Amino acid sequence: MLQISDVSWAVPAARILDHVTGTVPAGSLVGLLGPNGSGKTTLLRAVAALVRPDTGNITLAGDDVTRLRRLALARRIALLAQHAETDLDLTVRDVVLLGRIPHRRTRWSDTGSDHAAAVEALGRVDLAGFADRKWQTLSGGERQRVQLARALAQEPELLLLDEPTNHLDIGHQLQLLHLVRRSQVTALAALHDLNLAVMFCDTVVVLHHGRVVAAGPPARVLTPALLADVYGVDADVRVHDGRTVIEFRPPS
Numbered sequence: 607m608l609q610i611s612d613v614s615w616a617v618p619a620a621r622i623l624d625h626v627t628g629t630v631p632a633g634s635l636v637g638l639l640g641p642n643g644s645g646k647t648t649l650l651r652a653v654a655a656l657v658r659p660d661t662g663n664i665t666l667a668g669d670d671v672t673r674l675r676r677l678a679l680a681r682r683i684a685l686l687a688q689h690a691e692t693d694l695d696l697t698v699r700d701v702v703l704l705g706r707i708p709h710r711r712t713r714w715s716d717t718g719s720d721h722a723a724a725v726e727a728l729g730r731v732d733l734a735g736f737a738d739r740k741w742q743t744l745s746g747g748e749r750q751r752v753q754l755a756r757a758l759a760q761e762p763e764l765l766l767l768d769e770p771t772n773h774l775d776i777g778h779q780l781q782l783l784h785l786v787r788r789s790q791v792t793a794l795a796a797l798h799d800l801n802l803a804v805m806f807c808d809t810v811v812v813l814h815h816g817r818v819v820a821a822g823p824p825a826r827v828l829t830p831a832l833l834a835d836v837y838g839v840d841a842d843v844r845v846h847d848g849r850t851v852i853e854f855r856p857p858s
Protein backbone atom coordinates (compact mmCIF):
# COMPACT_ATOMS: atom_id res chain seq x y z
CA MET A 607 0.00 0.00 0.00
CA LEU A 608 1.13 3.54 -0.75
CA GLN A 609 0.40 6.10 1.94
CA ILE A 610 0.80 9.83 1.32
CA SER A 611 0.50 11.79 4.55
CA ASP A 612 0.17 15.57 4.77
CA VAL A 613 2.69 16.26 2.00
CA SER A 614 3.55 19.86 1.13
CA TRP A 615 6.14 21.22 -1.27
CA ALA A 616 6.80 24.82 -2.30
CA VAL A 617 9.03 26.76 -4.65
CA PRO A 618 9.91 30.37 -3.76
CA ALA A 619 6.98 31.74 -5.76
CA ALA A 620 4.25 29.23 -4.88
CA ARG A 621 3.09 26.28 -2.84
CA ILE A 622 2.75 23.45 -5.36
CA LEU A 623 1.53 20.66 -3.02
CA ASP A 624 -0.52 21.71 -0.03
CA HIS A 625 -1.07 19.17 2.75
CA VAL A 626 -1.84 16.29 0.38
CA THR A 627 -3.04 13.05 2.00
CA GLY A 628 -4.20 9.85 0.28
CA THR A 629 -3.74 6.11 -0.02
CA VAL A 630 -3.38 3.63 -2.84
CA PRO A 631 -4.42 0.23 -1.44
CA ALA A 632 -2.43 -2.79 -2.66
CA GLY A 633 -3.71 -4.01 -6.03
CA SER A 634 -5.86 -0.97 -6.74
CA LEU A 635 -5.74 1.64 -9.50
CA VAL A 636 -6.16 5.19 -8.19
CA GLY A 637 -6.72 8.08 -10.62
CA LEU A 638 -5.01 11.37 -9.90
CA LEU A 639 -7.18 14.06 -11.45
CA GLY A 640 -7.10 17.84 -11.69
CA PRO A 641 -6.64 20.62 -14.21
CA ASN A 642 -3.32 21.61 -15.80
CA GLY A 643 -0.87 22.81 -13.18
CA SER A 644 -2.79 21.36 -10.22
CA GLY A 645 0.22 19.35 -8.98
CA LYS A 646 -0.32 15.82 -10.39
CA THR A 647 3.15 15.36 -11.91
CA THR A 648 4.80 16.91 -8.87
CA LEU A 649 2.99 14.47 -6.57
CA LEU A 650 4.00 11.51 -8.75
CA ARG A 651 7.60 12.74 -8.65
CA ALA A 652 7.43 13.03 -4.87
CA VAL A 653 6.17 9.44 -4.64
CA ALA A 654 9.10 8.37 -6.87
CA ALA A 655 11.42 10.26 -4.48
CA LEU A 656 12.47 12.66 -7.27
CA VAL A 657 11.03 15.61 -5.30
CA ARG A 658 11.60 15.75 -1.55
CA PRO A 659 8.55 17.08 0.31
CA ASP A 660 9.12 20.01 2.68
CA THR A 661 6.78 18.40 5.19
CA GLY A 662 4.79 15.17 5.49
CA ASN A 663 5.87 11.73 4.35
CA ILE A 664 5.24 9.03 1.77
CA THR A 665 5.51 5.35 2.59
CA LEU A 666 5.37 2.21 0.45
CA ALA A 667 4.48 -0.88 2.50
CA GLY A 668 5.58 1.11 5.53
CA ASP A 669 8.97 2.23 4.12
CA ASP A 670 9.60 5.96 3.77
CA VAL A 671 10.41 6.41 0.04
CA THR A 672 12.95 9.18 0.75
CA ARG A 673 14.98 6.71 2.82
CA LEU A 674 15.09 3.92 0.25
CA ARG A 675 18.35 3.46 -1.65
CA ARG A 676 18.25 4.13 -5.40
CA LEU A 677 18.40 0.43 -6.30
CA ALA A 678 15.60 -0.51 -3.89
CA LEU A 679 13.50 2.33 -5.27
CA ALA A 680 14.13 1.21 -8.84
CA ARG A 681 13.11 -2.33 -7.96
CA ARG A 682 9.95 -1.28 -6.22
CA ILE A 683 8.62 1.74 -8.13
CA ALA A 684 8.25 2.21 -11.90
CA LEU A 685 7.44 5.65 -13.28
CA LEU A 686 5.97 6.05 -16.74
CA ALA A 687 6.77 9.73 -17.26
CA GLN A 688 4.97 12.08 -19.65
CA HIS A 689 7.84 12.66 -22.05
CA ALA A 690 10.12 9.66 -22.09
CA GLU A 691 12.57 10.53 -24.86
CA THR A 692 16.05 9.41 -25.76
CA ASP A 693 18.49 10.35 -28.50
CA LEU A 694 20.39 7.10 -28.04
CA ASP A 695 20.37 4.60 -30.87
CA LEU A 696 18.37 1.96 -28.98
CA THR A 697 16.14 -0.84 -30.18
CA VAL A 698 12.76 -1.50 -28.63
CA ARG A 699 14.28 -4.56 -26.91
CA ASP A 700 17.05 -2.37 -25.38
CA VAL A 701 14.46 0.07 -24.02
CA VAL A 702 12.34 -2.67 -22.45
CA LEU A 703 15.45 -4.32 -20.98
CA LEU A 704 16.21 -1.06 -19.14
CA GLY A 705 13.33 -2.11 -16.88
CA ARG A 706 15.29 -5.21 -15.86
CA ILE A 707 18.48 -3.40 -14.78
CA PRO A 708 17.46 -3.06 -11.09
CA HIS A 709 16.89 -6.84 -10.94
CA ARG A 710 20.24 -7.90 -12.37
CA ARG A 711 22.78 -9.62 -10.15
CA THR A 712 25.64 -8.10 -12.09
CA ARG A 713 25.33 -4.75 -13.75
CA TRP A 714 26.30 -5.65 -17.29
CA SER A 715 24.68 -8.85 -18.43
CA ASP A 716 21.11 -9.61 -19.45
CA THR A 717 19.97 -13.07 -18.47
CA GLY A 718 17.58 -15.37 -20.29
CA SER A 719 14.90 -14.48 -17.79
CA ASP A 720 15.43 -10.74 -18.49
CA HIS A 721 14.87 -11.40 -22.20
CA ALA A 722 11.82 -13.56 -21.47
CA ALA A 723 10.35 -10.80 -19.26
CA ALA A 724 11.01 -8.21 -22.03
CA VAL A 725 9.39 -10.33 -24.75
CA GLU A 726 6.42 -11.09 -22.52
CA ALA A 727 5.96 -7.38 -21.68
CA LEU A 728 6.06 -6.44 -25.38
CA GLY A 729 3.38 -9.03 -26.09
CA ARG A 730 1.20 -7.56 -23.37
CA VAL A 731 1.25 -4.11 -25.01
CA ASP A 732 0.49 -5.57 -28.42
CA LEU A 733 4.01 -4.97 -29.84
CA ALA A 734 5.25 -8.55 -30.06
CA GLY A 735 6.98 -8.08 -33.42
CA PHE A 736 8.72 -4.81 -32.51
CA ALA A 737 11.75 -6.00 -30.50
CA ASP A 738 14.32 -5.18 -33.21
CA ARG A 739 12.80 -1.88 -34.34
CA LYS A 740 14.75 1.30 -33.61
CA TRP A 741 13.15 3.52 -30.96
CA GLN A 742 13.57 6.60 -33.19
CA THR A 743 11.37 5.04 -35.90
CA LEU A 744 8.33 4.49 -33.63
CA SER A 745 5.18 6.59 -33.60
CA GLY A 746 4.23 8.50 -30.45
CA GLY A 747 1.67 5.89 -29.43
CA GLU A 748 4.07 3.00 -30.06
CA ARG A 749 6.70 4.75 -27.90
CA GLN A 750 4.17 5.13 -25.11
CA ARG A 751 3.35 1.41 -25.24
CA VAL A 752 7.06 0.45 -25.27
CA GLN A 753 7.53 2.58 -22.16
CA LEU A 754 4.65 0.74 -20.50
CA ALA A 755 6.31 -2.56 -21.49
CA ARG A 756 9.55 -1.32 -19.85
CA ALA A 757 7.62 -0.45 -16.68
CA LEU A 758 5.85 -3.85 -16.65
CA ALA A 759 9.14 -5.69 -17.26
CA GLN A 760 10.42 -3.94 -14.15
CA GLU A 761 7.79 -5.93 -12.15
CA PRO A 762 7.33 -3.06 -9.71
CA GLU A 763 5.42 -3.07 -6.46
CA LEU A 764 4.01 0.35 -7.45
CA LEU A 765 3.41 1.70 -10.95
CA LEU A 766 3.21 5.47 -11.42
CA LEU A 767 1.67 6.63 -14.68
CA ASP A 768 1.73 10.26 -15.83
CA GLU A 769 -1.00 10.76 -18.41
CA PRO A 770 -0.34 7.31 -19.88
CA THR A 771 -3.02 7.60 -22.55
CA ASN A 772 -1.37 10.60 -24.22
CA HIS A 773 -0.77 9.89 -27.92
CA LEU A 774 -2.86 6.71 -27.86
CA ASP A 775 -5.85 6.06 -30.10
CA ILE A 776 -9.05 5.17 -28.26
CA GLY A 777 -8.52 1.42 -28.69
CA HIS A 778 -5.06 1.57 -27.15
CA GLN A 779 -6.21 3.95 -24.39
CA LEU A 780 -8.78 1.38 -23.29
CA GLN A 781 -6.32 -1.46 -23.73
CA LEU A 782 -3.58 0.25 -21.69
CA LEU A 783 -5.79 0.91 -18.68
CA HIS A 784 -7.40 -2.51 -18.97
CA LEU A 785 -3.91 -4.03 -18.94
CA VAL A 786 -2.87 -2.06 -15.86
CA ARG A 787 -6.05 -3.20 -14.10
CA ARG A 788 -5.67 -6.80 -15.13
CA SER A 789 -2.02 -6.92 -14.04
CA GLN A 790 -3.26 -6.14 -10.51
CA VAL A 791 -0.22 -3.97 -9.91
CA THR A 792 -0.78 -1.21 -7.37
CA ALA A 793 -1.01 1.90 -9.56
CA LEU A 794 -1.42 5.67 -9.31
CA ALA A 795 -2.24 7.31 -12.66
CA ALA A 796 -2.55 11.00 -13.51
CA LEU A 797 -5.40 11.17 -16.00
CA HIS A 798 -7.11 13.92 -17.97
CA ASP A 799 -9.87 11.78 -19.46
CA LEU A 800 -12.50 11.66 -16.74
CA ASN A 801 -14.59 8.98 -18.48
CA LEU A 802 -11.56 6.68 -18.53
CA ALA A 803 -11.10 7.41 -14.83
CA VAL A 804 -14.72 6.42 -14.17
CA MET A 805 -14.34 3.25 -16.24
CA PHE A 806 -11.07 1.94 -14.77
CA CYS A 807 -10.20 3.54 -11.42
CA ASP A 808 -11.21 2.11 -8.05
CA THR A 809 -10.96 5.57 -6.54
CA VAL A 810 -9.89 9.03 -7.68
CA VAL A 811 -8.15 11.90 -5.94
CA VAL A 812 -8.87 15.37 -7.32
CA LEU A 813 -6.17 18.03 -6.94
CA HIS A 814 -6.82 21.74 -7.36
CA HIS A 815 -4.07 24.31 -6.74
CA GLY A 816 -2.06 21.58 -5.03
CA ARG A 817 -4.80 20.61 -2.57
CA VAL A 818 -6.98 17.51 -2.46
CA VAL A 819 -10.50 18.79 -3.00
CA ALA A 820 -12.26 15.42 -3.32
CA ALA A 821 -11.44 11.71 -3.09
CA GLY A 822 -13.40 8.47 -3.36
CA PRO A 823 -15.12 6.26 -5.95
CA PRO A 824 -15.17 8.16 -9.27
CA ALA A 825 -18.92 8.01 -9.80
CA ARG A 826 -19.46 9.59 -6.40
CA VAL A 827 -16.72 12.22 -6.69
CA LEU A 828 -17.24 13.48 -10.26
CA THR A 829 -20.46 15.44 -9.83
CA PRO A 830 -21.48 18.34 -12.09
CA ALA A 831 -20.82 20.71 -9.17
CA LEU A 832 -17.25 19.45 -8.71
CA LEU A 833 -16.55 19.58 -12.47
CA ALA A 834 -17.79 23.17 -12.57
CA ASP A 835 -15.74 24.19 -9.52
CA VAL A 836 -12.49 22.48 -10.41
CA TYR A 837 -12.42 22.44 -14.22
CA GLY A 838 -14.82 25.32 -14.90
CA VAL A 839 -16.89 23.15 -17.27
CA ASP A 840 -20.58 22.51 -17.70
CA ALA A 841 -21.25 18.76 -17.63
CA ASP A 842 -24.01 16.21 -17.15
CA VAL A 843 -23.28 13.00 -15.31
CA ARG A 844 -25.61 10.21 -16.47
CA VAL A 845 -25.93 6.53 -15.78
CA HIS A 846 -26.39 4.34 -18.91
CA ASP A 847 -26.75 0.57 -18.43
CA GLY A 848 -25.29 0.87 -14.96
CA ARG A 849 -22.24 2.83 -16.21
CA THR A 850 -21.58 6.42 -15.27
CA VAL A 851 -20.86 8.65 -18.27
CA ILE A 852 -19.84 12.31 -18.18
CA GLU A 853 -21.12 14.46 -21.04
CA PHE A 854 -19.58 17.88 -21.53
CA ARG A 855 -21.29 20.93 -23.04
CA PRO A 856 -19.41 23.49 -25.13
CA PRO A 857 -18.64 26.75 -23.29
CA SER A 858 -21.43 29.32 -23.82
Ligand SMILES: Nc1ncnc2c1ncn2[C@@H]1O[C@H](COP(=O)(O)OP(=O)(O)OP(=O)(O)O)[C@@H](O)[C@H]1O
Pocket residue numbers: 617622640641642643644645646647648649
Ligand atom coordinates in the same frame (compact mmCIF):
# COMPACT_ATOMS: atom_id res chain seq x y z
N1 LIG B 1 10.56 23.15 -10.10
C1 LIG B 1 9.52 23.98 -10.25
N2 LIG B 1 9.69 25.32 -10.14
C2 LIG B 1 8.64 26.17 -10.28
N3 LIG B 1 7.38 25.77 -10.51
C3 LIG B 1 7.16 24.45 -10.63
C4 LIG B 1 8.21 23.48 -10.50
N4 LIG B 1 7.67 22.26 -10.65
C5 LIG B 1 6.35 22.44 -10.88
N5 LIG B 1 6.05 23.76 -10.86
C6 LIG B 1 4.72 24.36 -11.05
O1 LIG B 1 3.85 23.64 -10.22
C7 LIG B 1 2.56 23.55 -10.79
C8 LIG B 1 2.13 22.10 -10.84
O2 LIG B 1 2.86 21.45 -11.87
P1 LIG B 1 2.58 19.93 -12.25
O3 LIG B 1 3.45 19.61 -13.41
O4 LIG B 1 2.71 19.12 -11.03
O5 LIG B 1 1.06 20.03 -12.69
P2 LIG B 1 0.12 18.94 -13.41
O6 LIG B 1 -1.12 18.86 -12.59
O7 LIG B 1 0.89 17.70 -13.63
O8 LIG B 1 -0.16 19.68 -14.77
P3 LIG B 1 -0.49 19.14 -16.28
O9 LIG B 1 -1.87 18.56 -16.23
O10 LIG B 1 -0.43 20.41 -17.07
O11 LIG B 1 0.58 18.15 -16.66
C9 LIG B 1 2.65 24.22 -12.16
O12 LIG B 1 2.16 25.53 -12.05
C10 LIG B 1 4.15 24.21 -12.45
O13 LIG B 1 4.50 25.31 -13.28
